[in-house]
Amino acid sequence: MVTQLDNGLWFPDPHYGDPDGLIAIGGDLSTDRLLLAYSYGIFPWYSFRDCDEPLWFCPMDRFVIFPEEIHISHSMRTLMNKKRYSVTFGQDFGGVIANCSRLRYVEEGAWLGNDMMEAYTELFRQGFAMSVEVWDEETLVGGLYGVALGRCFFGESMFSLVPSASKLALIVLARTMAEKGGRMIDCQLETPHLKSMGGRYISYDEYMKILSEE
Numbered sequence: 674m675v676t677q678l679d680n681g682l683w684f685p686d687p688h689y690g691d692p693d694g695l696i697a698i699g700g701d702l703s704t705d706r707l708l709l710a711y712s713y714g715i716f717p718w719y720s721f722r723d724c725d726e727p728l729w730f731c732p733m734d735r736f737v738i739f740p741e742e743i744h745i746s747h748s749m750r751t752l753m754n755k756k757r758y759s760v761t762f763g764q765d766f767g768g769v770i771a772n773c774s775r776l777r778y779v780e781e782g783a784w785l786g787n788d789m790m791e792a793y794t795e796l797f798r799q800g801f802a803m804s805v806e807v808w809d810e811e812t813l814v815g816g817l818y819g820v821a822l823g824r825c826f827f828g829e830s831m832f833s834l835v836p837s838a839s840k841l842a843l844i845v846l847a848r849t850m851a852e853k854g855g856r857m858i859d860c861q862l863e864t865p866h867l868k869s870m871g872g873r874y875i876s877y878d879e880y881m882k883i884l885s886e887e
Contacts, residue, residue, distance in 0.1 A: 678729075682706060684715055687731035687877065694732035702727060702792035704799060711820050711827055714880055716861060721786030735880040736872050738858040743847035744871040752837055753844070758815075759808045760845045766797045766804040769816040773830035785830060793829065796820060805842040809835065817842045824856040825884055843870060857883050 676685040678699035690696030700706055702717060710716060710729060719728035745753075752758075770793060774785040796802035801822065807815035815838020817831035826846065831839035847858060857880075860867045 682709060684710060684713060684729065687713060687715060688733070690731060694730040695728060696731050697729040699726045700729070702788055704792075704795055704801070707792060707796060707820070708801060708822070711822055712884070714859070714877065714884060716827065716829075717789070718784055718861075720784055721788065731877070733877045734874045735877055736860045736863045736867070736874055737880065738843075738847060738860060738867065738870065738872050740847040740851035740855050740858065742871045742873075743844055743851075744869065745844055746869070749837060749840055749844065752841065757809065758838065758841060760842060761806045761808065762849075763797075763803055765806050765813055765816075766802070766818060767794065768813045769804040769806060769818045769832070770794065770830070772813070772816070772832045772834070773818065793818065793820075805846050807838040807842050814838050815842055817846070819859075823884070824850075824854060824886065825859065826850065826855065826857070827859040828861065840866070840870065843867075856886060 674689050675691055675695055676697045678684070678697050682705055685696055687696050696715065713731065714735065715729050715731040717727045718730050770785070770790055774790055793802050797804070801820060802818060803821045803826070804818040805816050806813055814835045815833040817828060817839055819826050819828040831842060833839040850858070860872050863872060
């Protein structure tokens with residue numbers, strides 16, 4: 674069942690959503706609503722050209738990477754050992770989200786439009802979103818961004834302008850989280866790229882147990 678949201682700050686019980694994870698339509702992309710959504714594993718995902726209101730998803734099977742389980746292939750170890758690229762955190766959130774949008778903007782069903790970019794940029798300003806940047810000297814060549822709550826990271830999008838730059842960003846993120854006691858990276862959707870790096874499914878109930886840990 675898909676619920677129509679009103680101006681109130683609430684979401685329906687995700688257990689009663691559609692099989693594809695769609696639970697609600699409407700509301701807004703305010704910081705308060707986004708933070709409430711992510712605290713229950715809910716995220717907005719909709720084609721900005723085709724939808725007048727946000728669509729909110731919460732799949733019952735969650736595709737995640739546990740930081741300590743990140744898989745680093747031989748080719749990635751070789752790339753990392755060459756030390757050609759440097760990696761930073763939160764140094765160019767605007768550049769990362771702009772590249773993520775630009776590379777997909779012309780695609781049918783593109784979801785990272787101006788409203789989404791503004792909403793997540795505001796989350797970053799308030800300290801609830803984070804970016805990982807990959808640099809070739811002073812040139813931004815890859816990265817990823819997402820929402821950071823507690824000891825969990827909710828990945829939103831990544832990009833590469835050179836081979837394997839987004840993989841490098843994810844590996845450095847996972848290693849850093851593992852060192853600092855981070856618990857889980859929510860990948861939202863399965864891709865071959867993420868599966869090859871250690872992504873796997875867990876139940877929503879297990880997911881929420883991890884998310885609620887102090």
